[in-house]
Amino acid sequence: MAESNGNGGAQVVTPPTGAPALNAMVQFTKDFSFENPNAPRSLGPQDKPPNISIQVNVNAKQLAETDFEVNIMLEGSAGQGAETLFKFELDYAGIFRLQNIPAENMHPIVMIECPRLLFPFARQIIAEAVRGGGFPPLYIDPIDFAALYQTRMAEVAQAGGTPS
Template structure:
């Protein structure tokens, strides 16, 4: 269907290009090796926390998207930390055609979703290379994380607007 003169296209073409992906920062601490625990004393309980951020770059249509993964494995027996892995993974994206009111959600849902398989592989490799079985983390629901963050910000804004008694 041809675009009518003077009438903008109702469905603009979205273009997304990954310019770069990289580890910004990473830390792995193997507390089992430090403390000298035996395998029979270890019953791991693994927690994964994910946070995200995005910002505009000086170049037109380019954005930095950062995801932070904090993986903590604790011993169910006594609560001691077995290992701690922190990975800050970033991507540079060229994005065009996304309406301004949808751009924030697009950056914090679609971009991290695209980067996830690479981060998952890094986490698996680092835990294996760090002396543990490779950890293949479950898929992350970036839509739910985005909604939680929007709700948290809205609540913080409401709290800030409440009059102090």
């Protein structure tokens, strides 16, 4: 059964009793910055393709027993040093409700599946901002959140800690 508040809010699909469910309740931009520090000079023809650098971070915090806020932080730049074409920082988040999911599966779902659902929207925000800055849109390649998670868990295990 689908429930809606009638004003364009999140539509929540109620799973059959006891069935696992992952629902995106809301998605939003928490913080966003785009810089074009050398415009209009940077908008002219370039001698060589720009050096593009992108960093990705995923953070999560539990809001209630079944609700989690998950953030994707994307930072990037094109160019080098004084020849920077553009820079961006995006903190894109969502509130997710996880129901009837075994405890041992909660952390991987929050840190892999939730960012995977958010990423296409964050990618589009970046592409449109770069295009609006006078450059061809930057379409970030898909991110393997499972590989990022496994790498992070290996780092935590090597340091002797436990995942948060």
